[in-house]
Amino acid sequence: MSIDYSADPQLLEMRDQLDAKEKDRLSSLAAFSCDGLRRKRLPEEETGHRQSFALDADRIMHSRAYTRYIDKTQVFYMVRNDHITHRVLHVQLVSKIGRTIGRFLGLNEDLIEAIALGHDIGHPPFGHDGEKELNALCVKHGLPSFQHNIQSVLFLDQIEKKGRGWNLTLQTLDGIMCHDGEIHSHALRPRRDKNFADFDRELAEKSRHPFTALVPMTLEGCVVRFSDTIAYIGRDIEDAIELKLIKRQELPVDCQKILGNSNGKIVYTLVEDLIKNGIKGDMVFFSPEISEGLKRLKAFNYERIYCNPAIKQGLDLIKKCYQVLFETYLEKIEKADYGSAKLVDFFDGFSAFYLENTPAAAKVRDFMAGMTDDYFLSQARLIGCEVPERL
Numbered sequence: 001m002s003i004d005y006s007a008d009p010q011l012l013e014m015r016d017q018l019d020a021k022e023k024d025r026l027s028s029l030a031a032f033s034c035d036g037l038r039r040k041r042l043p044e045e046e047t048g049h050r051q052s053f054a055l056d057a058d059r060i061m062h063s064r065a066y067t068r069y070i071d072k073t074q075v076f077y078m079v080r081n082d083h084i085t086h087r088v089l090h091v092q093l094v095s096k097i098g099r100t101i102g103r104f105l106g107l108n109e110d111l112i113e114a115i116a117l118g119h120d121i122g123h124p125p126f127g128h129d130g131e132k133e134l135n136a137l138c139v140k141h142g143l144p145s146f147q148h149n150i151q152s153v154l155f156l157d158q159i160e161k162k163g164r165g166w167n168l169t170l171q172t173l174d175g176i177m178c179h180d181g182e183i184h185s186h187a188l189r190p191r192r193d194k195n196f197a198d199f200d201r202e203l204a205e206k207s208r209h210p211f212t213a214l215v216p217m218t219l220e221g222c223v224v225r226f227s228d229t230i231a232y233i234g235r236d237i238e239d240a241i242e243l244k245l246i247k248r249q250e251l252p253v254d255c256q257k258i259l260g261n262s263n264g265k266i267v268y269t270l271v272e273d274l275i276k277n278g279i280k281g282d283m284v285f286f287s288p289e290i291s292e293g294l295k296r297l298k299a300f301n302y303e304r305i306y307c308n309p310a311i312k313q314g315l316d317l318i319k320k321c322y323q324v325l326f327e328t329y330l331e332k333i334e335k336a337d338y339g340s341a342k343l344v345d346f347f348d349g350f351s352a353f354y355l356e357n358t359p360a361a362a363k364v365r366d367f368m369a370g371m372t373d374d375y376f377l378s379q380a381r382l383i384g385c386e387v388p389e390r391l
Helices: 009-025 052-061 064-071 087-105 109-118 127-140 148-163 170-177 196-208 219-242 253-259 263-277 288-306 315-334 343-347 352-357 360-369 373-382
Strands: none
Touching (some): 052 109, 052 170, 064 087, 087 109, 087 219, 109 170, 109 219, 127 315, 148 170, 148 360, 170 196, 170 219, 219 263, 219 288, 253 263, 263 288, 315 343, 315 360, 343 360
16 A cells, blocks of 8 residues: 555645745745755655755755764764764754854754755765875876765765665755864855756866856755854863873863853854854854854864874775775676675665766776774675774
8 A cells, every 4th residue: 555645634724834834934045845856867756844955954864874973983083982973963063053153143943954964965975085085096097086065965965765766955065065163264155056967067076177166056064064063172182081092181282261161152253253153244153262162173184183103003005995995896886796795785786877987997986985883894705805893
């Protein structure tokens, strides 16, 4: 018996009323749910009572890729400590921080949530170190550079649901593509009036030229980009203190004075500054002193945490495993041997368009980017790779 997912007309009317109320409740510069754009090549029947961007958030949370966040490195890997941040907690923190900022600025919290929950879905095993290794392998095999924000879009737009994608709105996909939280920005002004043709051009340009500067098309996307930084900057410090890599008193004195010396105080200070500044000239921004303090703190984190050899336990072995796994899967896929090494679990039932139009190396990229840390290690063991042990 088939299930009828069509919404009750009364609920549809209530949804339309909620959409209409946004014009009074939200800032005139907010993204309104009724303006959510989906690709016309993927027509949909009535999507029920949920508003456009809320539906995007639901689809992301029900994706297989979202489930795999649970065992993906944020910064620290091969560490036996249940209190260290993993990717799933990070995206939840970005969502919470972003929705708080959005509420005070009169922006669309549903869109902020959708962008935040989906922004890191393309991260491969072992965080940015894994991303660098997968990038090297992609370039070696003639693919565009690997970038997790691009891969996040590919997963949600082209790979999930066996190659059909989730048909998310342009506003959500654009926010995910443009999130770049590692880039320091004093202020962000959205590049409005993008359409899917513009989005696809930017996606292709970013793939070819990784240093291409992208800016979201909505203020909600700009808020998520700031929230990404706010969510990780102090939390990474707390994790590093937990692992005894740094001491709290070692934080730059000027940063402590401006931002505070704990994650809670840093988050509060940065969020409060954005809220107090408000939206001016279609722009969200940090005040100059706060922006400089944040920039200085980022530099400290890169020097003392992200580039610290102590956090790269087992990296040489992980890099070797990446290389051997990539070559092993590539050989099998080139022979159309999808029944080996768990490839069948990923590719079985994929759309003919994806299977026929995606190069073998890109299929390997997509398969490996979706792996959790533990799954990566288990597959490496199966083919005889030496793998590091958690400490």
